[in-house]
Amino acid sequence: MKTLVVRLSLVTVIALLSGCGYNSMQANEEAVIAAWGNVESSYQRRSDLIPNLVEVVKGYAKHEADTLKAVTEARAKVGSMQVSKDVLNNPATLNKFQQAQGELSGALSRLMVVVEKYPDLKANQNFLDLQKQLEGTENRINVARERYNASVQTFNTSIRTFPNSLTNSLMLHLQRKEAFKAEEGAKVAPKVKF
8 A cells, every 4th residue: 555655646647747947947048048149150250250250341432430330339339349148148238238239230221321422332243242241141130139029028927937936936046037028119111211
């Protein structure tokens, strides 16, 4: 009789543990970290392309130094930020990172306006290649952000639903992750004037 009780208790404990969500929450957190790595990788690719783009533009638009300087400074600011996976647990640091990336995006937009003023530059093959790479990189950044946000949603849901929420509060103490948010003013459509 004792053996039967022990066996039933063991089966019950195993059944309870298999449904506690411990492993799935760990896997979901790792997915968030991996998705964040992809976001950083996309930003790094953009950062690596910018010096080449700036050098090509410099050759054609020497008197547009302010715009080129803004791009260079924004890239330097982004490059100087030391971002680790701990940023995922710190909304203020994540916000600073997003702001720096937003400044770089704005500087690049101004650079593209400069390009419109110089027909020879637009026709330069080196510039066209770099522009395509930069455009592709911006698309990659957007896709990486979307995937990161999807991973954050999955993770946050996994730590908040029962029985995972019970396991998390008793054992893991995992915190919600912050998703990427739109930059300030992004809800207003840009006005194009010619």
